[in-house]
Amino acid sequence: MENKHQPATENLEIVEKQDRNARQREVLSYLHDLVYGLAVVLLVFMLFFRIVVVSGPSMMQTLKNGDCLLLVCNTFYGRPKQGDIVVASKSTFKNGEPIIKRVIATEGQEVNIDFVKGIVYVDGVALDEPYTNTPTNFFEGVQFPVIVEEGCVFVMGDNRNDSWDSRSQDIGMIDRRELLGRAIFIAFPGVNKDSGRREFNRIGALW
Numbered sequence: 160m161e162n163k164h165q166p167a168t169e170n171l172e173i174v175e176k177q178d179r180n181a182r183q184r185e186v187l188s189y190l191h192d193l194v195y196g197l198a199v200v201l202l203v204f205m206l207f208f209r210i211v212v213v214s215g216p217s218m219m220q221t222l223k224n225g226d227c228l229l230l231v232c233n234t235f236y237g238r239p240k241q242g243d244i245v246v247a248s249k250s251t252f253k254n255g256e257p258i259i260k261r262v263i264a265t266e267g268q269e270v271n272i273d274f275v276k277g278i279v280y281v282d283g284v285a286l287d288e289p290y291t292n293t294p295t296n297f298f299e300g301v302q303f304p305v306i307v308e309e310g311c312v313f314v315m316g317d318n319r320n321d322s323w324d325s326r327s328q329d330i331g332m333i334d335r336r337e338l339l340g341r342a343i344f345i346a347f348p349g350v351n352k353d354s355g356r357r358e359f360n361r362i363g364a365l366w
Contacts, residue, residue: 207235209340211246211257213349217316217323218244218259219292221365222342225349228259228365230340239265239312239335241281244342244365247314247333252323257339260314260324261290264307271304272326277319280304292318299326310335 213226221244222228230246239245243262248255264270264281271280277294279286297320307313311332316322325332348361 207232210346211259211339211342213259216321217318218261219318219321221261221290221317222259222345223349223351223361226345226361227347227349228342229344229346230342232340233335233338236338236341239338239341241265245312245314245333246339246342247337248339249330249333249337252327252330258324258330259342260316260322260333262312263315263325264313266307266309266311268307268313269304270307270313270325274298279315290317293320295319297322297326299323300328301326301331305332308332312338 209230209232211228211230213222213224213228215224228246239262241262241264244259245262246257246259248257252258263279263286269280269282271283272278272295273280274296277296279288279295295315305313311334313325314333315324315326324330342365344364345362348357348359350357
């Protein structure tokens with residue numbers, strides 16, 4: 160006897176197969192768009208930003224050893240401003256190993272330091288520096304006052320008595336072309352050497 164329900168069953172199977180194929184195409188299209196989207200985000204990130212890790216105590220207490228920072232690359236950074244935290248590579252210091260410091264003065268400004276009182280002056284005005292860990296008592300060889308050269312910045316670490324920076328003849332003023340970029344965000348904190356823990360409340364913008 161002829162099965163009157165067979166054509167209906169075959170039609171149902173065809174419809175289900177078409178639905179599966181449509182869903183597969185939809186998923187593949189979604190994955191395709193996702194991969195391309197991630198590739199664009201990764202490319203933009205590589206062009207505009209980079210990740211650096213703090214090494215050493217020279218920027219305490221603002222930054223600590225092991226802090227992971229987000230950096231705006233120099234190409235898109237623009238002109239450095241007083242107070243910016245920057246990363247530079249100086250060939251005359253540790254074979255160009257990146258250093259993280261704070262911009263104290265920019266081109267044309269005069270920097271003077273009273274090492275006895277630990278006070279830094281820019282254009283004759285004493286700086287208000289609540290971010291420093293220690294006063295500026297450490298003399299590293301550069302004679303003051305100095306005028307920041309054209310196209311350069313004068314930088315120092317926030318931990319003034321444990322930082323090699325523009326006070327040292329090995330580093331001196333930083334040419335803007337030697338800047339790798341500006342640190343803008345603590346993405347992941349290093350381990351606090353006293354507590355042995357990571358202080359996740361430190362994650363955030365650097366201004």
